[in-house]
Amino acid sequence: MKKWLIPVIVIVAIIAIAFFWAMGIKNGALGKSQAVGKEWGNVETAYQRRNDLIGNLVETVKGAANFEKSTLVEVTEARSKANSVQVDPSNATPEQLEAFAKAQANLMGSVNKLIGNVTIEKYPELKANENFLKLQDELASTENTIQTQRTRYNEVVQDYNNYVLRFPNSMFLGEYKEKPYFKAVEGAEKPVQVKF
Numbered sequence: 001m002k003k004w005l006i007p008v009i010v011i012v013a014i015i016a017i018a019f020f021w022a023m024g025i026k027n028g029a030l031g032k033s034q035a036v037g038k039e040w041g042n043v044e045t046a047y048q049r050r051n052d053l054i055g056n057l058v059e060t061v062k063g064a065a066n067f068e069k070s071t072l073v074e075v076t077e078a079r080s081k082a083n084s085v086q087v088d089p090s091n092a093t094p095e096q097l098e099a100f101a102k103a104q105a106n107l108m109g110s111v112n113k114l115i116g117n118v119t120i121e122k123y124p125e126l127k128a129n130e131n132f133l134k135l136q137d138e139l140a141s142t143e144n145t146i147q148t149q150r151t152r153y154n155e156v157v158q159d160y161n162n163y164v165l166r167f168p169n170s171m172f173l174g175e176y177k178e179k180p181y182f183k184a185v186e187g188a189e190k191p192v193q194v195k196f
Helices: 005-064 069-084 094-119 130-165
Strands: none
Touching: 005 069, 005 094, 005 130, 069 094
């Protein structure tokens, strides 16, 4: 073997190793970015389930009681607003997540008002209505699912952010930006007051 060929082989090997190393970093970031998108989809699915249940709850209440129109309109409008706020997980900003969380919080405030008005003495026939009770249980279960999905979303965002911001990965991943966490809406730390 010629002596000049050894340095060429070493240089080619170093370039190949560097290429495959950088490719591994990029592919890793892509996989983690896709995981964030998937988990955000799971969050939206859980919220959609709640929105669907709320529609059923409203129809059950309408069918069983001569319900106060203003409360019903409030729930329907809040549900519509909650469905209109969309977040693209690949370009999510803290402001978008905050707007999404606020719309969902407003929806649940309206639902709590609906349930509170329905379950007090005004409509005692609904207390025994199996469909109404089942829907209340489903809503409680869905709230637990939403909380779980938000937690999982934040876990994959943390994993993604750690990966793309860590040195030396950050040198190769300039196009991958830090993703925001799902945060509670302002005032969520205060206990909910239920009034009858």
